[in-house]
Amino acid sequence: MKKKLYYWRKKFQRTSFHFFLIAIFFTLLLSGCSEFSTIQETIRVDNLYGEEVAGANITCQGINRYTDPSEALGLPNAGAFVPSSRNYYGFVSLGIDGSIVLRMSLPVADGSGNDIRVYQSVSNEPLEVWVSPSMTEEFVSLGIKNCGRRGGGFDQYCEFDIQDSGYKSIRYVFIKDKQRTQIPDIYCYESAGADIDAVQGLYTNLADTSN
Numbered sequence: 001m002k003k004k005l006y007y008w009r010k011k012f013q014r015t016s017f018h019f020f021l022i023a024i025f026f027t028l029l030l031s032g033c034s035e036f037s038t039i040q041e042t043i044r045v046d047n048l049y050g051e052e053v054a055g056a057n058i059t060c061q062g063i064n065r066y067t068d069p070s071e072a073l074g075l076p077n078a079g080a081f082v083p084s085s086r087n088y089y090g091f092v093s094l095g096i097d098g099s100i101v102l103r104m105s106l107p108v109a110d111g112s113g114n115d116i117r118v119y120q121s122v123s124n125e126p127l128e129v130w131v132s133p134s135m136t137e138e139f140v141s142l143g144i145k146n147c148g149r150r151g152g153g154f155d156q157y158c159e160f161d162i163q164d165s166g167y168k169s170i171r172y173v174f175i176k177d178k179q180r181t182q183i184p185d186i187y188c189y190e191s192a193g194a195d196i197d198a199v200q201g202l203y204t205n206l207a208d209t210s211n
């Protein structure tokens with residue numbers, strides 16, 4: 001009887017030990033999985049900008065002095081050749097009702113709060129931003145904003161939230177000048193329309209391989 005009790009106790013101890021090992025195994029497995037899911041999560045980045053002009057309709061040609069769409073690519077770099085002069089560099093003026101489409105260097109993911117920052121120089125011209133995962137899918141508006149501040153310098157910007165589009169992640173940003181919403185009878189001048197220096201994505205998702 002005593003021997004039998006000893007046998008069962010030993011068996012129980014062995015079984016408990018096996019359960020213990022199995023529990024450790026699954027704990028490690030689950031922590032590994034959560035590590036993997038962390039990698040898939042949206043992360044904040046500071047090096048995501050427009051890298052290619054996918055389309056442009058720059059208006060006020062002949063009067064507009066800042067018509068090169070590629071000035072909107074890369075990091076913000078706009079300035080004035082002589083301080084307080086009107087001889088600027090580093091941005092494209094869209095012209096009245098003008099527009100531009102940029103392909104971003106990585107997918108821009110919907111993170112916490114705003115996800116897209118548009119650097120708009122000189123004044124606070126209104127603009128509208130649309131986004132899409134590709135050039136063949138629908139572009140959805142994120143709204144119109146007076147971008148920057150009147151009389152401001154070259155480091156000003158406005159921000160938009162991708163969440164408003166319903167997309168989790170986008171690759172293309174379409175920006176249209178909306179200066180007419182501020183001044184209905186606006187005419188062409190040398191930096192007419194919104195002055196786009198750079199477009200930045202604040203979040204990306206490493207698991208998103210869309211292009």
Ligand SMILES: [Ca+2]
Pocket residue numbers: 110111112113114115161162163
């Ligand atoms: Ca967001």
Ligand SMILES: [Ca+2]
Pocket residue numbers: 071072073075076077078090091196197198
């Ligand atoms: Ca620029």
